[in-house]
Amino acid sequence: MRARLIPLIVFAVMLLAGCVNTRPASTFSPATLSPPTQSLRDLTNLPAPAGPIAVAVYGLRDQTGQYKPSPDSSFSTSVSQGAASLLITALRDSRWFKPVERENLQDLLTERKIIRALEQPQDKAQVQLPALRPANMLIEGAIVAYESNVRTGGIGVRYLGVGPSELYRQDQVTINLRAVDIRSGEIIQSITTTKTIFSIQVDFGLFRFVSLQHLLEVETGFSRNEPVQQCVREAIETALIHLIAQGAKDGSWRLKNPDDLNKPLLQGYLKSYDEQTTTIPMTASERELLPNGDKNGTQK
Numbered sequence: 001m002r003a004r005l006i007p008l009i010v011f012a013v014m015l016l017a018g019c020v021n022t023r024p025a026s027t028f029s030p031a032t033l034s035p036p037t038q039s040l041r042d043l044t045n046l047p048a049p050a051g052p053i054a055v056a057v058y059g060l061r062d063q064t065g066q067y068k069p070s071p072d073s074s075f076s077t078s079v080s081q082g083a084a085s086l087l088i089t090a091l092r093d094s095r096w097f098k099p100v101e102r103e104n105l106q107d108l109l110t111e112r113k114i115i116r117a118l119e120q121p122q123d124k125a126q127v128q129l130p131a132l133r134p135a136n137m138l139i140e141g142a143i144v145a146y147e148s149n150v151r152t153g154g155i156g157v158r159y160l161g162v163g164p165s166e167l168y169r170q171d172q173v174t175i176n177l178r179a180v181d182i183r184s185g186e187i188i189q190s191i192t193t194t195k196t197i198f199s200i201q202v203d204f205g206l207f208r209f210v211s212l213q214h215l216l217e218v219e220t221g222f223s224r225n226e227p228v229q230q231c232v233r234e235a236i237e238t239a240l241i242h243l244i245a246q247g248a249k250d251g252s253w254r255l256k257n258p259d260d261l262n263k264p265l266l267q268g269y270l271k272s273y274d275e276q277t278t279t280i281p282m283t284a285s286e287r288e289l290l291p292n293g294d295k296n297g298t299q300k
Contacts, residue, residue, distance in 0.1 A: 034230070034233075035230075037230070037233065037234045037237065038234075039234050039237035039238045039241065040090075040093065040234075040237055042237075042241055042265060042269075043090060043093055043094050043237050043240065043241055044093055044094070044095070045265060046094060046095075046096065046241065046244060046265065046266070047255050047256065047257065047260030047261075047263060047265075047266065048095065048255070048256040048257070048260075049095070049096045049253060049254065049255060049256060050253070050254040050255060050256050052095065052096060052097060052098045053096065053097050053098065053136055053137055053253060054097075054098045054099075054100055054133055054134065054135045054136050054137070055091060055097045055098070055099055055100070055135055055136070055137045055138065055139050055179075056099070056100055056102040056135035056137075056138055056139070056182075057084055057087055057088055057091070057099055057102060057103065057138075057139050057140075058084075058102050058103060058138070058140070059084045059103060060083040060084040060086075060087050060140075060141055060142060060143070060236075061083075061142045061143070062077060062079055062080075062081055062083065062142070062143045063142040063143060063144050064077075064078065064079060064143055064144070064145055064146040066078040066079070066146040066148070069148065078146045078148070078228065079143050079146050079173060079228055079232055080228065080229045080232050083143055083175075083232055083236065084103055086229075086232065086233045086236050087139065087141075087177075087236050087240075090233075090236055090237045090240050091139065091240070094240060094241075094244065096244055096253075097139075098133075099139075100132070100133050100134075100135050102135070108132075112129055115129065116129065135182060136182060137179055137180065137181060137182060137188070138179070138180040138182060139177065139178075139179060139180075140177075140178050140180060141175065141176045141177040141178055141239075142175075142176055143173065143174070143175055143232065144174050144175070144176045144192070145172070145173070145174035146171070146172070146173050146174075147171060147172040147173075147174075148171050149169060149170075149171065150170045150171060150172045150196075151168075151169070151170040152167075152168070152169045152170070153167070153168055154166055154167035154168065158205075160208065161206060161207040161208040162205075162206050162207075162208070163204070163205070164202065164203065164204045164205075165202075165203045165204075165205075166200070166201070166202050166203075167200070167201045167203075168198070168199065168200045168201070169198075169199045169200075170196050170197065170198055170199075171196070171197040171199070171228075172194060172195070172196055172197065173194070173195050173197060173228070173231055173232055173235055174192060174193070174194045174195075174235070175192070175193050175194075175195075175232070175235040175236055175239050176190065176191070176192045176239070177190070177191050177193075177236070177239040177240060177243055178190040178191070179243060179247065179252070188247065188252045189243050189246050189247050189250070189252060191239045191242045191243050191246065192239070193235045193236075193238045193239040193242065194235065195231045195232070195234055195235040195238075196231075197225075197226045197228060197231045198225075198226050199223070199224070199225040199226065200223065200224050201221065201222075201223040201224075202221050202222055202223070203219065203220070203221035204219070204220050204221060205217070205218065205219045205220075206218040206219075241269055242269055242272075242273055245266050245269040245270050245273070246270070246273060248261055248266065249261065249270060
């Protein structure tokens with residue numbers, strides 16, 4: 001009996017050693033900058049504008065109403081509540097916009113009052129602070145949707161109590177951004193982007209009776225989840241690139257060199273947008289339901 005147990009014990013030790021090796025080399029690591037995304041690289045490589053636009057961001061609200069599933073706290077939201085900060089960072093990185101402080105405007109005004117109070121003697125003229133810079137455009141929007149378990153699946157095989165398994169899950173977050181003309185209130189551009197959040201879990205297990213009264217069970221595995229904050233950030237950056245590209249195409253703002261509109265980077269995003277907004281041809285039954293409709297599905 002001992003001779004039969006030795007190979008199984010050795011196999012279990014090897015599995016546990018492999019599991020230990022999958023852990024990070026150091027439990028504690030220094031803070032680093034957030035890793036760049038592909039959308040950030042595209043954002044920073046956009047052609048230069050004719051001039052940066054002063055924009056105001058009052059917030060980017062979470063309108064999903066989604067909370068993390070159990071066993072997490074029911075008061076913990078599924079998405080970041082700091083999306084406005086991510087948007088402001090993306091606006092600055094793009095070099096197309098100059099964001100002005102509006103989210104905490106009252107704090108800024110209070111500090112300016114304190115400066116005047118401290119630097120203004122009673123018998124002298126009032127201290128002159130530079131005027132606050134007005135914005136030419138509002139950037140608004142929200143996290144409009146968060147869908148859990150959009151797609152789930154897995155695969156596994158077990159022979160004589162030994163085998164691997166794999167599970168995956170896809171969630172989805174949707175962002176909307178819009179540019180608003182301050183003077184007229186007109187919505188110049190509006191873009192909606194979606195980012196898939198991917199999670200995967202891989203397990204390997206051993207479950208076997210080594211004797212009538214002895215059961216050997218060994219499990220190892222790992223899981224990997226895309227950070228929701230990074231996915232929200234990437235969706236915001238992608239929406240901002242589409243916003244810039246569509247505005248440059250429609251003449252809402254100008255490029256420093258008009259010929260840059262034909263560069264592959266901008267053309268790629270313009271083509272992607274056009275493919276998404278192309279009208280899907282109607283079926284014959286749908287055309288019959290149109291009042292005064294012709295055979296092409298267009299209304300007279």
